[in-house]
Amino acid sequence: MTDTDVASVVPANTAKAPSGTRRRAWIVTALLVVFMMINFADKSVLGLAAEEIRQDLGLSASAFGLASSAFFLLFSISGAAVGLLADRVRPKWLLLIMAVLWSVSQAPLAVGGGLAVLVASRVLLGAAEGPAYPVAQQTTLSWFPNHRRNLPGALIVLGITLGVLVAAPVLTWLINHHGWRSAVAAVALVGMVWTLLWIPFGGEGPYATTSDNDSPAEASCGEGPGTGKGTTAGNLAQAQPKMPYRRILATRTWIGVTIGYFSTYWVIAFALVWLPSYLRDALGYSSAVSTQLLMLFWGLSGILVLGQAGLSGWMLRRGIASRWARGWVGGALLLISGVSCLALPVAPAGAVTVVLLVGAFGLAGAMGSIAATTIMELAPANRRGGALGFMNAVVTTAGLIAPTLIGSLVDTHGAGGYRYAVMITGALLLVGGTAAVTLINPDRDARLLSV
Numbered sequence: 001m002t003d004t005d006v007a008s009v010v011p012a013n014t015a016k017a018p019s020g021t022r023r024r025a026w027i028v029t030a031l032l033v034v035f036m037m038i039n040f041a042d043k044s045v046l047g048l049a050a051e052e053i054r055q056d057l058g059l060s061a062s063a064f065g066l067a068s069s070a071f072f073l074l075f076s077i078s079g080a081a082v083g084l085l086a087d088r089v090r091p092k093w094l095l096l097i098m099a100v101l102w103s104v105s106q107a108p109l110a111v112g113g114g115l116a117v118l119v120a121s122r123v124l125l126g127a128a129e130g131p132a133y134p135v136a137q138q139t140t141l142s143w144f145p146n147h148r149r150n151l152p153g154a155l156i157v158l159g160i161t162l163g164v165l166v167a168a169p170v171l172t173w174l175i176n177h178h179g180w181r182s183a184v185a186a187v188a189l190v191g192m193v194w195t196l197l198w199i200p201f202g203g204e205g206p207y208a209t210t211s212d213n214d215s216p217a218e219a220s221c222g223e224g225p226g227t228g229k230g231t232t233a234g235n236l237a238q239a240q241p242k243m244p245y246r247r248i249l250a251t252r253t254w255i256g257v258t259i260g261y262f263s264t265y266w267v268i269a270f271a272l273v274w275l276p277s278y279l280r281d282a283l284g285y286s287s288a289v290s291t292q293l294l295m296l297f298w299g300l301s302g303i304l305v306l307g308q309a310g311l312s313g314w315m316l317r318r319g320i321a322s323r324w325a326r327g328w329v330g331g332a333l334l335l336i337s338g339v340s341c342l343a344l345p346v347a348p349a350g351a352v353t354v355v356l357l358v359g360a361f362g363l364a365g366a367m368g369s370i371a372a373t374t375i376m377e378l379a380p381a382n383r384r385g386g387a388l389g390f391m392n393a394v395v396t397t398a399g400l401i402a403p404t405l406i407g408s409l410v411d412t413h414g415a416g417g418y419r420y421a422v423m424i425t426g427a428l429l430l431v432g433g434t435a436a437v438t439l440i441n442p443d444r445d446a447r448l449l450s451v
Contacts, residue, residue, distance in 0.1 A: 065407020083389010256439025
């Protein structure tokens with residue numbers, strides 16, 4: 001097949017899975033959407049309670065930024081390690097262990113402690129949450145063939161948005177009425193409730209150990225006992241050759257997706273930790289208006305994630321190559337977001353500022369869904385966990401760097417430090433968008449890997 005604008009991306013065998021399998025697929029997807037909601041509610045607590053925590057513990061902006069970055073100290077390492085483990089251990093149990101550790105790690109902070117407890121809690125929480133996104137995507141997308149993965153993949157990303165949208169008003173109310181530690185206790189409790197639901201209903205799907213061209217029947221446990229036909233999923237996984245991870249990580253597509261998603265994660269880290277303070281201290285919005293703007297940004301991000309999924313899915317089902325359906329769509333959103341960021345410091349106050357803020361912080365989120373579905377398309381079934389995990393490990397270093405850098409800029413330049421932070425963010429988004437547009441081509445790179 002030549003590198004053209006049109007590629008046959010719909011599997012040749014498009015037999016539908018049984019209705020029971022489809023129903024289970026959406027139950028698992030719904031549970032993992034909630035899983036990601038809890039994940040980002042955990043992350044958002046520090047940003048929502050930034051002023052209260054700094055006053056309570058007597059922290060400077062740099063110290064608070066360092067405490068926030070501590071969350072990512074082991075985040076990337078655990079993401080890569082558990083990603084590799086997900087190619088050998090059932091993701092169902094990995095997800096269960098993660099959720100339990102989330103709650104355990106936050107319990108000490110919920111009842112007391114100072115800066116040392118805050119940092120230790122965030123380090124452990126980060127280690128437990130590092131693999132959450134890639135393993136959740138791997139598990140969800142194992143229930144769907146390639147040309148049907150855009151919507152469930154987008155819904156997992158939507159869980160991030162919903163987590164912030166639901167958490168912002170609820171946790172803000174708890175912080176204002178019962179103190180910031182009550183918000184920590186609340187997200188820990190919700191995590192434990194989720195584990196009780198995941199045990200009976202969670203699991204991997206029929207595409208967990210097969211290529212995208214296999215049917216659900218081939219991906220499951222064969223055609224029944226005594227038929228002499230069919231192969232178990234475990235045997236299929238064992239039969240596949242073990243491709244070195246370095247070959248996947250050296251492809252232009254993996255590199256382009258990772259650079260693009262890195263810029264998105266930088267925006268997420270900025271938004272979670274410093275955006276509320278930026279809106280209040282640098283732009284002069286009241287706390288109430290800042291909360292409304294935050295919900296507007298995250299709400300738009302969720303709508304765009306679903307819109308991107310619909311557009312990319314529509315393009316793939318009509319035979320348009322992933323290079324365009326995923327790479328160009330995601331890259332264009334990143335480029336628009338970057339231009340909006342760079343225009344913010346010179347924009348007049350008022351409606352123009354709001355539009356640019358929405359563009360800067362609301363458009364980049366779709367790249368998370370594109371990254372996961374693209375890697376699932378590119379990598380062999382028995383290497384998807386590692387390929388996703390390594391990508392997430394690189395990408396989430398943005399969460400380690402961004403809060404500390406922005407905190408240092410604010411300490412050095414006051415409210416003017418946010419201007420430099422926004423300009424750095426805009427430049428990174430332009431680099432990410434350019435990489436996505438020019439490098440992502442999973443059709444081409446999957447053929448090269450198969451040689």
